[in-house]
Amino acid sequence: MDEVYFFLAFLLLLSIVVGLGRVFAGPTPADRILAVQLAGTGRVAVLLVLARAANLGTLLDVVLVYALLAAVTQIAFVKIYSSAPPAPGNETDD
Amino acid sequence: MISDWFGIACTVVGVVFFFGGSIGLLRFPDFYTRLHALTKADNLGLGFVVLAGMVQADSWAVALKLLLIWFLVLVSSSTAAHLMAKSELSKGTPPWAKP
Numbered sequence: 001m002d003e004v005y006f007f008l009a010f011l012l013l014l015s016i017v018v019g020l021g022r023v024f025a026g027p028t029p030a031d032r033i034l035a036v037q038l039a040g041t042g043r044v045a046v047l048l049v050l051a052r053a054a055n056l057g058t059l060l061d062v063v064l065v066y067a068l069l070a071a072v073t074q075i076a077f078v079k080i081y082s083s084a085p086p087a088p089g090n091e092t093d094d
Numbered sequence: 095m096i097s098d099w100f101g102i103a104c105t106v107v108g109v110v111f112f113f114g115g116s117i118g119l120l121r122f123p124d125f126y127t128r129l130h131a132l133t134k135a136d137n138l139g140l141g142f143v144v145l146a147g148m149v150q151a152d153s154w155a156v157a158l159k160l161l162l163i164w165f166l167v168l169v170s171s172s173t174a175a176h177l178m179a180k181s182e183l184s185k186g187t188p189p190w191a192k193p
Contacts (some may be wrong), residue, residue: 004102011109016106019116022128030125030182034132037174038119041136044167045143049105049162052147060159067163071170075177082181 005053011045016042033077040070106151108142111135125182129175136171140164158161 021075022035051059058090115135122128142165151157 001098001102005105006108008102012112015109015112015116021120025120028182028187029185030124030178031128032176034125034128035105035119037171038116038132040118041167041171043139044163045108045112045140048143048147048163049139052101052105052150054125058157059151060156061185063163064159064166067166069171070167074128074170074174077179078174078177082184085133 002053002055005049009049009053012046012049014040018044029081033074033081037070037074040066040073044070097149101113101150104142104146104149108139108146111139111142115139120193125187126179126189129179133175155159 016039019038020035023032026032026035043066047059047063050064051057092093114133115131118131118134119128122131131143144160147160148157151160
């Protein structure tokens with residue numbers, strides 16, 4: 001039963017790595033911070049599944065700290081980014 | 095026994111939502127649509143993983159701690175999504191329209 005959870009945690013990690021491609025390809029910094037946000041929530045999910053797989057209750061406290069850090073990161077980025085001038089490559093082409 | 099299968103099923107659904115969120119982040123044409131994909135992965139994907147954890151939890155304290163984690167991520171990610179969308183809109187980025 002635990003091997004299934006370890007495999008699901010690996011799949012979640014894979015989805016984070018796939019989503020990080022947006023960090024390279026995003027035209028604006030806002031797209032890059034979206035990928036970092038996905039990685040943040042993905043971290044929370046991976047640790048939750050690992051806490052079930054390895055039966056470690058202490059990982060839940062680590063997850064709380066990660067969730068708070070993700071929120072603080074996002075607010076800090078918005079504060080810095082919203083006062084910066086618009087990026088030159090800001091048209092919406094793919 | 096049945097809680098084991100329910101836990102695995104809920105985690106699989108959560109993984110599916112996370113994959114949908116990250117693939118949507120790659121494939122969508124515009125910042126606002128990517129934000130939409132991201133928040134679905136945040137809320138629903140994490141919600142299903144937390145539901146699986148709550149069903150499999152040993153005690154009520156662990157289950158309530160999981161619920162608290164999910165509420166924290168919900169509130170912070172939805173606030174952050176609104177902030178990002180508002181700051182991008184105030185910079186004048188037009189939403190993607192079908193050409």
